[in-house]
Amino acid sequence: MSDTFTFRVLATDGQARRGEISMPRGTVRTPAFMPVGTAGTVKAMYLDQVRALGTDIILGNTYHLMLRPGAERVARLGGLHEFARWPHPILTDSGGFQVMSLAALRKIREEGVTFRSHVDGQVYEMSPERSIEIQGLLDADIQMQLDECVRLPAPREDVERAMELSLRWAERCKTAFGDQPDKAMFGIVQGGVDADLRARSAAALSAMELKGYAVGGLAVGEPQQVMLEVLEATCPALPAEKPRYLMGVGTPNDILKSVARGIDMFDCVMPTRAGRHGLAYTRRGKINLKNARHAEDPRPLDEESDCPAARGYSRAYLHHLVKSGEALGAMLLTWNNLAYYQGLMADIRTAVEAGRLGERADEMREEWARGDLPAL
Structure with missing residues (x-):
């Protein structure tokens, strides 16, 4: 059976790659940023707006969707694409990170994890097979293996045990996923900040011949340099012909540096969460609209942006909305923030194609360092 899920590298610049993931519901241009649609929605956005910004793929959260409204209900209503009116590619995480971070009274065993919902206290069991079943009911195009996420810092023996368990769970997820030529299951490299454990995990997952690979367990407070060292130990051990996804990262600078080390896909709540808390990302750096200095500033966030939110409203008005707690401010x-992030990814793709990612990254950092201009 011919595989309709494919990945092509179209250009390289050092370790950075410009590529395309093709699947029946659409093509994902890489490097790609996936807005987080935790409960079937990208917070404070219409999904047609998200698409218009240049978004090829969004992320859905297995843990939250299994609790509300329930995977079986979503399946009866036509799957997540139909339910949310997003006919384009969707990646779902496995639910493992949220089980570890949100659920109460969790217990991890070889069979899987038992946990109590943070929503209503109901007890659930999540095995590798059940995680894949839920993601299948949601009809996700890219499905992630169930893994154990260890809170860092942690003793090496705990990190190694979790990494080995995650590898065994990956094998079970692969078996449960089966042969689906139109979709993909990704494995997740674990191993904390230990380069040897990361390399071992990457090599073992590579031997499983999956369609893609993620680096998990980062963006949990470690210094950026530590994260980059983990990527330098991990990416060379992953197949060059498969997409690589760095989970939960990150800032624009994190993305630039991670692309330079071979990462193709990113997701993060940062741009949407920041928008709900009065913080705007622009090509001149971050702007905190809570600050009183914006109260009488008639300028837009960025007069050169293609996004109506960035160029069509004064900072004074945005400051007023934020201070008043108006929903329109968050929207x-x-x-603006998602427009900035998708513009950043388009800029990165162009730079990789031109063989000048390093120069373009330096130009961006210089502009960030100069900061936003004060009001006249």
């Missing part, structure tokens, strides 16, 4: 700033 406009989230719109």
Whole structure:
């Protein structure tokens, strides 16, 4: 059977790659940023707006969707694409990170994890097979293996045990996923900040011949340099012909540096969460609209942006919305932030194609360092 899920590298610049993931519901241009649609929605945005910004793929959260409204209900209603009116590719995480971070009274065993919902206290069991079943009911195009996420810092023996368990769970997820030529299951490299454990995990997952690979367990407070060292130990051990996804990262600078080390896909709540808390991302750096200095500033966030939220509203008005707690403030700033992030990814793709990612990254950092201009 011919595989309709494919990945092509179209250009390289050092370790950075410009590529395309093709699947029946659409093509994902890489490097790609996936807005987080935790409960079937990208917070404070219409999904047609998200698409218009240049978004090829969004992320859905297995843990939250299995609790509300329930995977079986979503399946009866036509799957997550139909339910949320997003006919384009969707990646779902396995639910493992949220089980570890949100659920109460969790217990991890070889069979899987038992946990009590943070929503209503009901007890659930999540095995590798059940995680894949839920993601299948949601009809996700890319499905992630169930893994154990260890809170860092942690003793090496605990990190190694969790990494080995995650590898065994990956094998079970692969078996449960089966042969689906139109979709993909990704394995997740674990191993904390230990380069040897990361390399071992990457090599073992590579031997499973999956369609893609993720680096998990980072963006949990470690210094950026530590994260980059983990990527330098991990990416060379992963197949060059498969997409690589860095989970939960990150800032624009994190993305630039991670692309330079061979990462193709990113997701993070940062741009949407920041928008709901009065923070705007722009090509001149971050702007905190809570600050009183914006109260009488008639300028837009960025007069050169293609996004109406960035160029069509004064900072004074945005400051007023934020200070007043108006929902429109969160909507406009989230719109601006996602526009900035998708513009960043398009800029990165162009730079990789031209063989000048390093130069373009330096130009961006210089502009960030100069900061936003004060009001006249």
